[in-house]
Amino acid sequence: MQSPDFNAPHRTASGVTPQAVPHVRSAADGAAAPRVIAVASGKGGVGKTSVSVNLATALVNAGQRTLLLDTDLGLANVDVMLGLSPRFTLADVFAGRCELRDTLLAGPNGLMVVPAASGKRHMTELTPQQHVGLVHAFSELDLPIDTMVVDNAAGIADGVLTFCQAAQDVIVVVCDEPASVTDAYALIKVLSRERGVSRVQVLANQVQHAVEGRQLFEKLERVSARFLDVTLNYLGAIPRDEWLRRAIQRQEAVVDAFPSCPSAIAFRDIARRSRQWQSPAGPRGHVEFFIERLIAQAPAPAAARSAAA
């Protein structure tokens, strides 16, 4: 296995060819820049990964070329939810054990998946040279995609904020628990005040009734309108649904396993609405567009900061 050298100039990578993954094409086709949607939550366990997996699957089922990127290096579980067995993950890429393309998995119906794994290193800990290497590694994948869904870790760690800041849209998942609402507000506050995020989509999960989702949103909106300079949009609500739990047990997206159950219908509706958000401006249709934004906006890595001090 050839190890990646993030300090090296652009070079051709070896490994799994993009053609091995359905829907992956090998040449630039002049498409618009991909839409990047970051899925985040203040508190853990509210259903963020379920949302990411089902949104991405619903988008791919609607004909969107979609990449699902798991960035939760601490508690990755996108691959588990989809019953995929990664040989390599992003953590292996950072550790120099494989190329980025080696991590690419073929999910259901042509969904592309880049899995994460347990590990401590994060994007923001990489040196600027390593960042450049990562841009090149993504560009070598040559993936013309329409949408990238980024499943983040819970909380307000630097890496989460950076991914959210680099994405065109941020979905904050919230459920009807005091800690979930408080932590969602904390996340929105930091995104708005420290990272200049001006628009957040709020998605209520595990609601008993539609009105509960709307009330949750209004709670968040009232406080945000008073103290923050950010626009909150109500994306909708996913009902608490036993079929979703069953789908997780089967390691499938609920939109595939039980397409007519209430949560699957809600996920399709949210995917449809997300496609109506304004497209990002940008000439290129490749993932490096996102990575370049990521790097431009990332705080200086710790090593560089201490060297400069």
Ligand SMILES: Nc1ncnc2c1ncn2[C@@H]1O[C@H](COP(=O)(O)OP(=O)(O)OP(=O)(O)O)[C@@H](O)[C@H]1O
């Ligand atoms: N709409 C729903 N209906 C019923 N159960 C749900 C729903 N959404 C999530 N769950 C339950 O909540 C559990 C946690 O969901 P999930 O792993 O998606 O949360 P998470 O926010 O990504 O968690 P973590 O922060 O640990 O990564 C699931 O295993 C599932 O049992």
